[in-house]
Amino acid sequence: CRILVERPVCVVVRRRMAERYAALRVGPAMDDLDVGPVISARQREIVQGYLAIARDTGLAVAAQASLPASLPAGGCYVAPTLLAPATPDHRLAQEEIFGPVQVMIPFEGEAEALRIANGTHYGLVAGVWTRDGGRQLRMARSLHCGQVFINNYGAGGGIELPFGGVKHSGHGREKGFEALYGFSSLKT
DSSP: OEEEEEGGGHHHHHHHHHHHHHHOOBOOGGGOOSBOOOSOHHHHHHHHHHHHHHHHTTOOEEEEOOOOTTSOTTOOOOOOEEEOSOOTTSHHHHSOOOSSEEEEEEEOHHHHHHHHHHSSSEESEEEEOOSOHHHHHHHHHHOOSSEEEESSOOTTOOTTSOBOOEETSSSSOBSHHHHHHTTOOOOO
C-alpha cells in the first residue's frame, strides 16, 4: 500500500502514523484486534521478502507494530510496518505486497501526486484526503483506478458499488450491476 503525502506535512504525518502503529494490536482474526495474520505461510514469506528488500536497499522503517509473545504458534503474522521515505520507483512502491506494509512517498503538488499515483502497473483503489472540493474532483477524475474514496478509505465499498481495478489489478467487475453484465449476453 502506498501513501502519498505532500512534502510540507510529511514529518507530522509520519509522527502521527508512528503513534498509530505503536498502538496497533496484532493477533488472531477472531479476537477483534486491529491486524490479523496474512493468508498463508507462503504469503508471510513473500511479505518478509519485501521487508528484506527494504532493508537491503536502505528504505527506513518509520514505524512498526509489535508482535506480542502470546501469539498462537504457527500463525502467519507479520508486524505492520511503515517504510519512509520511498522514491516512486522503488520496488516496494511499484508492486502489490498483500501484507501489512505501507510505503510513504513524499510529493510536491497535485501534478506530481498524480504522476506517482498513476505510475504503476496497478490501479485498484485510491483515497484522496483534502478539504479542497475542486481538488477532490480533479484527483478523482485523473486517477487511473477502479475506485476513489474521498476523505476516507474502505476498499470495496458497499455491495451495490461495482468493485474492480484497471491495468493489472482485479479480474473485471465484482458486485453491483456491472458484475451482473458478465453473466449476460447482449442481443439486438
